Amino acid sequence: MSDRSATEPWAAKIAHDGPPMHQERARQTRQLIMGAAAHEFATNGFRNTSLQAVAKRAEITKGAIYHHFTNKENLAASVVEEHYALWPVLVSEAGAAGLPPLDTVIHLLDKVAVTFRDDPLVQASARLQIERATIGIPLPTPFVGWTQLLTDLLRGAAEAGQLRPGCAPEVAARVIVAAFFGVQHISDALHDREDIVERWQEVKDVLLPSLRA
Known part of the structure; x- marks a missing residue:
């Protein structure tokens, strides 16, 4: 058997590995x-969003939505869960930068601020959390x-x-979280988050000198 014939079955396997086409279409939908x-x-917001509006924006039928999501509540919860799945990736990227721990915190939240500004999924999840009741x-x-x-x-x-x-890490963490998410909420309410990066920079300029040795 030639070298080529020996490798052809393996090449074919690589070419056909992965999910079946119908599963990939379902994932894309x-x-x-x-x-x-x-x-x-x-x-x-949640109350004023209809599945018909979602279907129209996606250019699919409303029935196609029901194939993937039981109802609007289930769709909303899935959006929030998808949002939370984004953060481990950013955390991993921030850790891979090799910065000291405090600088990792700053680098990470800088990236999160940009994500809140630019990603509709994150923006939707933030609004849904406010409307959770x-x-x-x-x-x-x-x-x-x-x-x-x-x-x-x-x-x-x-x-x-x-x-x-004398700076307790757990206290500093609570303060930073309150400051960051307060900034993103105020930026959303006043300017649709267009200025979130600048407002977060202001918070860093005031807050971080009180934390850093």
Whole structure:
């Protein structure tokens, strides 16, 4: 058997690996629906968004939405869950930069600010969290994960001598989370988040000197 004939079955296997075509189409349709829903929820909120409007934006039938999502509540919860799935990627990227712990916190939240400014999925999730009482099904609890993550990073900063003496990492984490998400909410209410990066820079200029050793 020639070398070529020996490798052909393996080459064919590589070419045909991956999900079946109908599964890939289903995945693409689901992502299309999520993107359209994110725009509608971010702009109009939960109560004023209809599945018909989502279908129109996605240029699909309303029945196609029901193939993937039970109802509007389920679609809203899926948008929020998809938003939370974005953060581990940003956290990993920030960690890969090799910065000291306190600088990792800053680098990470800088990226998060840009994501809030530019990503309709994140904007929709933020609005849905504010309107969580009207949705009627449980959503992930906001802020807790961020507070724990920043607490862990700031403990590392304290061990590295980056925090001023007497600065408790868990307290600093709560303050940073409150400041950051307060900024994003105010920026949203006043300027549709167009100035979030600048407003976050102002907070850093005032807050970080009080934390850094």
